[in-house]
Amino acid sequence: MTDSSAHYGFATRAIHAGQDPDPTTGSVIPPIHATSTYAQDGVGGMRGGYEYSRTGNPTRAALQECLASLEGGRHARAFASGMGATDAALRAMLRPGDHILIPNDAYGGTFRLIDKVLGHWGVEHTPVELSDVDAVRAAVRPNTKVIWIETPTNPLLNIADIAGLSQIAHSAGALLVVDNTFASPYLQSPLGLGADVVMHSTTKYIGGHSDVVGGALITSDDELDAQFGFLQNGAGAVASPFDSWLTLRGIKTLELRMEKHSDNAELVVQALLKHPKVKSVLYPGLPEHPGHELASKQMRRFGGMISFTVHGGEQAALDVCARTKLFTLAESLGGVESLIEHPGKMTHASTEGSLLEVPSDLVRVSVGIEAGDDLVADLVTALG
Template sequence: MTMHGFATRAIHAGQDPDPTTGSVIVPIHATSTYAQDGVGGLREGYEYSRTGNPTRTALETCLASLERGKHGRAFSSGMAATDAALRAMCRPGDHVVIPNDAYGGTFRLIDKVLSVWGVEHTPVALSDVDAVRAAIRPTTKVVWVETPTNPLLNIADIASLAQVAHSAGARLVVDNTFASPYLQSPLDLGADVVLHSTTKYIGGHSDVVGGALITSDDELNAQFGFLQNGAGGVPGPFDAYLTLRGLKTLELRMEKHSDNAELVVQALLRHPKVKTVLYPGLPEHPGHEVAAKQMKRFGGMISFTVEGGEQAALDVCSRTKLFTLAESLGGVESLIEHPGRMTHASTAGSLLQVPDDLVRISVGIESGEDLVEDLVTALG
């Protein structure tokens, strides 16, 4: 049977009932090794769980289906997936174009780790296609895209950037963590690879750390698989199970996250102590038109700046009761953080340093009216 609907694929892709027991839910295959029928006689291709595990295979199959790709690879964290993607595509002397407001962990990996091995990078405003084209060098192998970006919620035109990258012989990688596969399909827009921190919206419950790479390129998939096995940054079967469990409700959650975010945005816009609200769903957002074209809805992430500078931003973060002061995002519960001191501290003093009066919130799926009241009270 062909599965067209997103929710149908989230619940069934790679997740047929167990042929031995009839278990409706994919079992947690808590094993490190597998019996062989004679030397080299592998059952279903499994020999050792770093190389492959049936629970992980189910997750990878489902992720590939949801991102409309041929191949999925799961990793132990979003950063492990980022590292594998860049090591598969770059060699010493190569060059990467990155967002000028990239996630702090991505920037740290490229600026502090890969640079030691001779991989160079240029930060650029990805919303400016001409600027990206100008930043590309003969040695550019990857254009790395976040859209929306973390934490400034800027929007990149995936289709346009894919054309720019491919015309220069480079590959386009899209970090789709903020949007999730439900709201945005980068491979359909020309991306070569989609990356996720599955810790966030895909897992959705703040109880598991993971990452993923999805592609339709057979050669890249083989390289990702080699690095999974060779470097070993893979999730255990329980992590794969939890992530797969989260995927089943992704559509429902993303709709509620988006509903609540729209309520919160309107409340922030009305508040006298809020200077600017960064949300791609706002018509005045510079990336709104592109976001409306390539996203189903605008998601649950909002950033805003406050009157009174850094101390005022820190005060807001400390006063909320329902919004928990914590890093990460995408869980069912609402979170608030100060990027300059927390998730993006690694960008301090660089071109990617974020404003010190910036607050980032991950809007959960609680009652929207309660979330508005909590923020308004915290703002004073």
């Protein structure tokens, strides 16, 4: 299947894009090309364009073709982790003295990279409430080169107007990058709304089984893709053949999983709203969520991520995390199993003392695809 088959439905492309039967054996599933190098037919006589697996590998190429198809882009690059993809994107687009806008509740790893690594390199950054278009416009500087957004954000689940922010970015001569990890390509299509680049931690919903780490950059800009490809090869943070194969395997059920994640999340949200020990529930599917109307327009459904605050402060939040049985206390998200964590002490510990510090009574859950009633009962018991 090629990009000319973009008229096929999402589930069809997830199973077939980049994954034609192996021409040599007829294998329905693309093989794992576990090789570091490739025989050449004379000097410069590469077979199929492959010479060394850091530079190119058929299994990784299959994954990249599939990811590009699912996001509606012309190009995709697969990396060894989401942070590897983020690092390549930022190094391709920013230079010393440049400025980047980031969410004021960004993922802790993204903030750490920009603040602690790129900051030493001379890149300036400003955290801004991305749900406030006027605030974003006011924060743009003459040297702003990138607006980096998450929508929904991690962990406060705020919603950003992708189309509106793309107009602001482009009028300032900047690029808009969307971290689409929480939504997945099934729930949201940023390139179609004006984004220049989509980033994924494919570790999460795309892989979907908590057994592989990876990242990806997708774009339709030929020049940007060439820069991403140069850094992918030059810096070497590439997705391995086995990791690429595992990610492709996970992609095949992405549509089914995202529907079930969303179904279960809606059940959990309703239970949390009724519980007396829950102070607030953060979920864009709720009509009272400030980003609900916007999310309804740019997302297919509202996903499997929920955050909530509890009465009793930090210790009460930590107690809830310690009491669950089906929700495993662990970092990460997007797997078939349900996870629970305390962002302030875990995934977002690097934001402590900064403008991005998260509330100490906040709990984040990644709702899996187990029986929904079982998940509700587990959380209700843990809340006491």
